[in-house]
């Protein structure tokens with residue numbers, strides 16, 4: 001038995017070694033991302049905050065597993081340890097122990113250390129004479145060792161089979177329970193397997209001690225071991241009810257004390273009733289359920305199970321954390337490449353849109369300026385005419401207002417010419433401005449909203465990249481300069497104001513004779529006359545021309561400013577897009593495969609620890625890259641199949657890792673074969689070449705096999721619908737399968753189909769234009785490297801040909817080719833499978849549409865499915881009518 005415990009330690013250290021390698025690679029890869037990619041800061045920040053990597057490094061690189069022995073007394077602890085080591089190494093009747101550590105050594109050795117590190121030269125009894133059992137006095141704490149800080153440790157090295165595989169046994173000093181928390185703080189460098197040895201019911205001190213241990217090691221289970229001295233004890237009659245209350249124990253040979261102790265532990269919530277009889281644990285991380293109690297009769301078995309389970313908890317905990325990091329990184333990469341692909345595609349369109357829209361705006365504004373000139377003349381004429389007619393009223397109103405607001409004396413002493421000019425300019429300016437504001441307001445609606453958003457988006461990306469806002473400033477200036485797009489009352493006023501300024505300048509430039517001298521006093525009739533003269537002297541057409549010219553000038557200069565800003569923006573963006581494309585390629589070719597491989601390794605380790613190595617039986621299929629075997633139920637999947645792949649080189653490892661990631665991460669779907677997990681078999685090929693075992697649900701056969709044996713028309717149609725559903729699902733997840741073919745459609749016992757083999761399946765954004773697939777199913781554009789998800793529609797067209805033909809022979813027109821190059825040349829020229837006499841018009845038509853040369857001409861799958869369903873429905877009706885006629 002105890003060799004089984006050693007084996008568990010050995011297995012654990014092997015897994016830890018694998019984890020250490022993965023962890024090292026992960027840290028290197030994360031550093032690499034940090035240096036070379038401008039993405040993922042957010043999620044790295046998360047890992048940093050929680051310090052996942054740091055904690056894993058600590059666990060894997062600085063900690064050693066050890067059996068940590070607590071107990072009710074030194075006596076029980078000694079009994080237990082002696083039993084484990086199969087020798088009386090510790091004295092049974094002693095107390096007041098200091099730290100004791102037992103580990104493997106070629107020869108027996110004993111020494112005293114401070115905090116397990118510095119040897120203390122001490123006159124140990126064991127050094128004075130030969131010993132079998134450690135002298136009591138060497139174990140005993142001295143008076144100076146009264147606290148956890150000052151406690152020394154007795155290091156004992158033994159040549160024991162049990163300790164050989166780096167099994168360490170550690171016994172904390174038996175301080176009172178109040179000191180235990182401090183003692184446990186010293187244990188930061190071990191991964192404990194926690195044992196609590198008892199030989200009688202627990203008192204308050206023990207209970208307190210156990211609570212402290214539970215608190216300190218929340219994620220870990222405790223194995224309570226009841227060491228009995230006298231073998232089987234029978235229960236006295238008053239204790240019978242306890243046994244009856246625990247009926248499942250009736251048949252076992254348990255001591256009286258054991259039953260009582262068990263009852264107490266259950267009542268205290270330290271163990272659960274239902275796991276006490278041993279067996280496998282079901283819930284790896286939940287210690288409440290996993291604490292165990294064992295007596296010395298069942299100890300051998302339970303101890304191995306317990307050690308295995310504790311190590312399983314450690315390994316699952318560490319590997320799932322690593323796997324989480326890898327999968328998060330990959331998810332982030334894929335999302336980022338989606339964003340990048342979109343950005344790369346959309347930015348030139350945005351620039352084009354901004355240029356076209358601004359050009360339209362410019363044309364419209366210039367047109368307005370031209371057209372408005374006549375309108376402006378009319379407006380100015382009619383305003384002047386109105387003013388002439390109402391000159392007296394205008395003056396009276398003006399002076400009334402002046403007198404209401406100020407003192408009349410002052411207003412009559414103002415320079416009269418300035419006042420009158422002001423009145424005229426106000427009236428004219430307002431009339432002209434209102435007109436322009438209305439026209440521009442209408443343009444604002446048509447152009448500037450979307451244009452502005454588009455420009456903001458372009459400039460935002462530039463800001464992201466360089467913190468450079470020049471383009472944005474220029475664009476904003478263009479919009480405001482071009483037409484003060486914010487046509488609210490305040491800006492309308494500013495337009496009016498600016499036109500009045502221009503008009504004033506214009507009037508001044510005439511140097512009219514009626515410009516009055518300052519301080520001159522004038523009567524009302526003189527003022528009226530002056531107004532009339534002024535109004536007569538203004539040329540409405542000249543005024544309109546000036547307004548219009550100035551208007552055009554503003555528009556033109558703004559347009560030029562816009563174009564200059566756009567050129568600079570374009571320049572910045574093209575640099576940014578180039579860098580983005582480089583990063584996209586780096587992610588696709590380098591980082592995503594690297595993390596996919598790490599994810600495959602960490603997730604496979606999780607699966608191996610949790611479910612063990614899958615047990616393969618007979619071969620059920622063989623592909624280009626792997627062999628598929630039937631397999632014993634694994635991970636809750638029954639029936640099960642294992643695809644065993646031995647990637648010959650890094651490229652194949654990467655492809656397989658990406659396949660694994662995509663298959664594993666897409667949510668379950670009835671039309672997709674479920675991948676349950678994976679395991680890496682490092683022992684494969686004598687340990688020279690690792691094999692990856694992908695474990696999935698086992699199907700009955702593939703469609704190739706189904707068609708070769710013959711399937712009814714209705715079943716074949718249902719399979720076609722299933723395939724379309726499967727592809728639609730993949731596309732909805734942003735994935736392209738790229739290898740739809742008969743052997744990748746698997747059938748269950750009811751001939752319902754599911755898609756499998758995601759070796760070439762890839763997110764659309766990560767596609768690089770690699771030429772992959774099976775020759776006859778490959779769309780012509782695949783060879784050019786520029787393609788999208790519609791290659792799956794093409795492949796379905798060919799698959800549907802086989803489905804309708806109900807056979808697996810190549811189409812006749814393809815049979816003649818000697819190699820795939822000849823086939824592709826002809827397919828590129830438009831050669832397609834021949835129409836067989838059994839094909840209905842509807843089916844042939846659908847095939848032809850699916851394999852159209854131009855991807856744009858292929859129907860969306862959302863359209864294909866109802867067509868197939870209609871054909872299926874008709875076939876069902878025909879079949880039932882046929883049956884009725886036969887009857």
Ligand SMILES: Nc1ncnc2c1ncn2[C@@H]1O[C@H](COP(=O)(O)OP(=O)(O)OP(=O)(O)O)[C@@H](O)[C@H]1O
Pocket residue numbers: 620621622623624625626627628641643673696697698699700701702743744746756757759
């Ligand atoms: N889950 C499964 N259940 C039952 N049979 C399967 C399963 N997976 C694969 N097979 C059988 O094993 C064969 C080989 O499958 P595999 O995925 O290795 O290769 P392939 O798709 O035929 O070819 P390639 O390796 O070129 O993609 C399949 O054709 C199928 O008959």
